[in-house]
Structures are given as C-alpha cells and as structure tokens.
Amino acid sequence: MTQFRLRMAVTLKPEVLDPAGQATQQVVHERGFPEVSELRIGKVVDIAMNANSAEDALAKARRLGSEFLANPVLERFEVWVQSDET
C-alpha cells in the first residue's frame, strides 16, 4: 500500500446559479478588476489515502465524490491524483 494524495474540485453545474460567486465578482469588478467577466466558487477537497495504485486511489476518490462530497443534482466533481514518484 502506498499513500496517495488526491485533490477533488467540487463545482456547481454551469446551469446552477452561484449567488456567492456573483456577489464576489461584483465586488472585484468595482474594486479594480473590471476584466473579470465570470467568477464561480466551489469546494476543493485534499485527500490522503492508502491504495494499491493510482488507479485504485482514483476509483475510491470517485466513489467518495459521488457518495459523500458532491451533490449530484447541483454539482459535479473532478479528481486528480499526485504522482507517487518522489
């Protein structure tokens, strides 16, 4: 077993309104960043996990995402695994 590090990004689906992101975009727009045309806020989940392989770690992380960390109605998620080469 090797310890793998994974990062999951849980974001609202594009068709779901993001009031917090819109409010933040408006603030930064008014305070010196008029070039920001879109800003959406999601979650990032950093995970350390023992697994037999990177494939195994990714498969478990996908189950974690769909069963616990993301709401499948409103959100989607992506997972990265860090190389186990040091």
Add this chain to the structure above:
Amino acid sequence: MTQFRLRMAVTLKPEVLDPAGQATQQVVHERGFPEVSELRIGKVVDIAMNANSAEDALAKARRLGSEFLANPVLERFEVWVQSDET
C-alpha cells in the same frame, strides 16, 4: 485581449485546524473508506478574465487572491491558467 480561464485553489495553511474536514474524514472513515488518512476542505474559484497574455492573467489573479479571495493569515492559494490554444 484574450479571454483566459483560471482556477484558484484557496486552502487552509497546514498548521490551521480544519474542523469541517476532520468531521468529514471521520464520517467517510466510518462509512467504508478507512483508507482515507487525511481530508481537508478549501475553496476553488473559477475565473474568466480578459488579459493580454497568460502572464498578465496570472498576475491579476494573484492580486485577486491576495487582496480579496484568500485570508493571508489562515490560507494560501495557488492559481492555474488554462491554455489559450483551442
């Protein structure tokens, strides 16, 4: 000007306690994922921005992070820019 897409991950510094992450880790640990040894929750901010170059977009995003999106006492942030090649 080109529209660039950026992703910022805002995470708690390693020395800062993350009660939400610990609670989540305990739940997933008890419900079928004992191999998860660490779980920490942060924010992801997806940004669309007009800029002259990827360098310019990254520099503006770093200012956004340090001035608005991250708390420098408790958090750190990383920024990625997506390639403008299509």
